[in-house]
Amino acid sequence: xxxxxxxxxxxxxxxxxxxxxxxxxxxxxxxxxxxxxxxxxxxxxxxxxxxxxxxxxxxxxxxxxxxxxxxxxxxxxxxxxxxxxxxxxxxxxxxxxxxxxxxxxxxxxxxxxxxxxxxxxxxxxxxxxxxxxxxxxxxxxxxxxxxxxxxxxxxxxxxxxxxxxxxxxxxxxxxxxxxxxxxxxxxxxxxxxxxxxxxxxxxxxxxxxxxxxxxxxxxxxxxxxxxxxxxxxxxxxxxxxxxxxxxxxxxxxxxxxxxxxxxxxxxxxxxxxxxxxxxxxxxxxxxxxxxxxxxxxxxxxxxxxxxxxxxxxxxxxxxxxxxxxxxxxxxxxxxxxxxxxxx
Amino acid sequence: xxxxxxxxxxxxxxxxxxxxxxxxxxxxxxxxxxxxxxxxxxxxxxxxxxxxxxxxxxxxxxxxxxxxxxxxxxxxxxxxxxxxxxxxxxxxxxxxxxxxxxxxxxxxxxxxxxxxxxxxxxxxxxxxxxxxxxxxxxxxxxxxxxxxxxxxxxxxxxxxxxxxxxxxxxxxxxxxxxxxxxxxxxxxxxxxxxxxxxxxxxxxxxxxxxxxxxxxxxxxxxxxxxxxxxxxxxxxxxxxxxxxxxxxxxxxxxxxxxxxxxxxxxxxxxxxxxxxxxxxxxxxxxxxxxxxxxxxxxxxxxxxxxxxxxxxxxxxxxxxxxxxxxxxxxxxxxxxxxxxxxx
Numbered sequence: 001x002x003x004x005x006x007x008x009x010x011x012x013x014x015x016x017x018x019x020x021x022x023x024x025x026x027x028x029x030x031x032x033x034x035x036x037x038x039x040x041x042x043x044x045x046x047x048x049x050x051x052x053x054x055x056x057x058x059x060x061x062x063x064x065x066x067x068x069x070x071x072x073x074x075x076x077x078x079x080x081x082x083x084x085x086x087x088x089x090x091x092x093x094x095x096x097x098x099x100x101x102x103x104x105x106x107x108x109x110x111x112x113x114x115x116x117x118x119x120x121x122x123x124x125x126x127x128x129x130x131x132x133x134x135x136x137x138x139x140x141x142x143x144x145x146x147x148x149x150x151x152x153x154x155x156x157x158x159x160x161x162x163x164x165x166x167x168x169x170x171x172x173x174x175x176x177x178x179x180x181x182x183x184x185x186x187x188x189x190x191x192x193x194x195x196x197x198x199x200x201x202x203x204x205x206x207x208x209x210x211x212x213x214x215x216x217x218x219x220x221x222x223x224x225x226x227x228x229x230x231x232x233x234x235x236x237x238x239x240x241x242x243x244x245x246x247x248x249x250x251x252x253x254x255x256x257x258x259x260x261x262x263x264x265x266x267x268x269x270x271x272x273x274x275x276x277x278x279x280x281x282x283x284x285x286x287x288x289x290x291x292x293x294x295x296x297x298x299x300x301x302x303x304x305x306x307x308x309x310x311x312x313x314x315x316x317x318x319x320x321x322x323x324x325x326x327x328x329x330x331x332x333x334x335x336x337x338x339x340x341x342x343x
Numbered sequence: 344x345x346x347x348x349x350x351x352x353x354x355x356x357x358x359x360x361x362x363x364x365x366x367x368x369x370x371x372x373x374x375x376x377x378x379x380x381x382x383x384x385x386x387x388x389x390x391x392x393x394x395x396x397x398x399x400x401x402x403x404x405x406x407x408x409x410x411x412x413x414x415x416x417x418x419x420x421x422x423x424x425x426x427x428x429x430x431x432x433x434x435x436x437x438x439x440x441x442x443x444x445x446x447x448x449x450x451x452x453x454x455x456x457x458x459x460x461x462x463x464x465x466x467x468x469x470x471x472x473x474x475x476x477x478x479x480x481x482x483x484x485x486x487x488x489x490x491x492x493x494x495x496x497x498x499x500x501x502x503x504x505x506x507x508x509x510x511x512x513x514x515x516x517x518x519x520x521x522x523x524x525x526x527x528x529x530x531x532x533x534x535x536x537x538x539x540x541x542x543x544x545x546x547x548x549x550x551x552x553x554x555x556x557x558x559x560x561x562x563x564x565x566x567x568x569x570x571x572x573x574x575x576x577x578x579x580x581x582x583x584x585x586x587x588x589x590x591x592x593x594x595x596x597x598x599x600x601x602x603x604x605x606x607x608x609x610x611x612x613x614x615x616x617x618x619x620x621x622x623x624x625x626x627x628x629x630x631x632x633x634x635x636x637x638x639x640x641x642x643x644x645x646x647x648x649x650x651x652x653x654x655x656x657x658x659x660x661x662x663x664x665x666x667x668x669x670x671x672x673x674x675x676x677x678x679x680x681x682x683x684x685x686x
Contacts, residue, residue, distance in 0.1 A: 295683065306667065307669055308668040309668075310361070310670045310671070311671045312676055312683065313672055313676040314673050317671070319671065324649065324650050325650070325652075325653070326650055326651070327653045328655075328657060328662065329655040329656055330656035333656040336656070339638075340636050
């Protein structure tokens, strides 16, 4: 029995268009630092877990990015035969571990400011998962009435950070009024998409709530090492339901726990979210460019690597360049980027 | 005696930065159409005057642009040996004409919407200059209290278009209050920088008000055709005072006339002025790009040839790209471009 990590790198979002594309989604981009998001994620968990115990599951179209960005053994990169959402991807990953291993599931494209506290929280989760038949989630203490995240509700009225609480209910993204109410109670936490469990415990949950996936995992596990393993995976995987682990398991299982957490987390879900995280000058501007001339500009984010930017008398703009594409939008409207990327 | 034209193409302004540069100022750019400003100017006057009678005076650094853009005999391109403002450039040009020629002096970088009315006005001016010892200017009927132009005042209280009036006074660029007052009287016209005169009449004015320039013109005229002509010009020209024809002659001479004119004139002095002239869609946008995605955008001008532009939820922006340079500014502030170009 040992602790393993599974980094989920199968996302194909376009929320960082024009920088992110189907071919190169956010996890493979330098968004919050001069390392890519997945490099940051890998380095972070590598402080707790040796390389050989960290696997990455990704879309086969993105295999090249993984090997270009990470120093990782070939056998630790698991290629999804098809896109089937997080439940299937986690199930597939579980095939490659032992049933008494403890698994940490991590998104590959999130930002964490305080790595020490993050690792401390994980240690608590690992310890709890080791000693209990529990699926442990990390719930982020909300700092604002965010309507873009799902919430995890607990019963306790005065929860403490880094303690483990049974989950009362998973809550969908709320409207603003509800989000305010959640924030006030202190009993609601953002669903970070990070889970810690013993493989056997999750398998039991799959058996109960997602029996088709359970059977696929069992037969994949049996065939592992056999010659026709990947052909078999290909066939099984294609038939799986495309559903998130949240809908498929967590919202139904009764042994789900949450650790109220605070380590400067952000899913960096939009250009606006990135602006919030970014280092700003005294005028609230974050400007990256080969050269810049700035006059009377406030609260703007400009990412124009390799370009010369001259900007004057504007405020609250987001300007992003990528090759010959230029995105210009009002701050606060970056949820529209996905739609614009499709046009 | 015949009618000649002198197109003044020595300007080196940066008001259209980043498209205009010291190496390629506005007159050599496609600003208002798919022809360059000087191509438009040349074609316009060529409807009245045959090619062989049209000369262009320019900075020697820009000789290449002239021949690349205009089909003009080499002898009709006069290269200023140094930059000495309009009085010297006109004086130099005059050396190449006969003293009884009528000369039309035209800026090379202005916009004119109604070419027929423009040519009609010129015909009136030519006729007046032919029969009088007069320097005739074209004064544009103001349509707004513009503070960026000089004004020409006349005595008459109800002037008619395309009639000739003696000039009472040249007025410097006014403040806004004064500009409003000028507009109301109906006796003030914008100085368009277009002049029509017999060469002999302007030489007399030079003799009286700019004797140094007068002597230089006389000796250049005498040496014309001689072997050392250009050496001599080089030496004489360098010594000349750098002063505009307005300050040097027009504001002092007593035989200056103005024709109140209306032919859709603009000096296109800034990106803002160009926005005013441009064709706009129903949302007040003028967008040139390889591809554009536009959502909730109003009253913007975007000139991004060869680029893909995605723009959302903004208004009153000017966006200009040139190679790897991107200019973004609030509409109404483009007077700052010159300063930004210097930085």
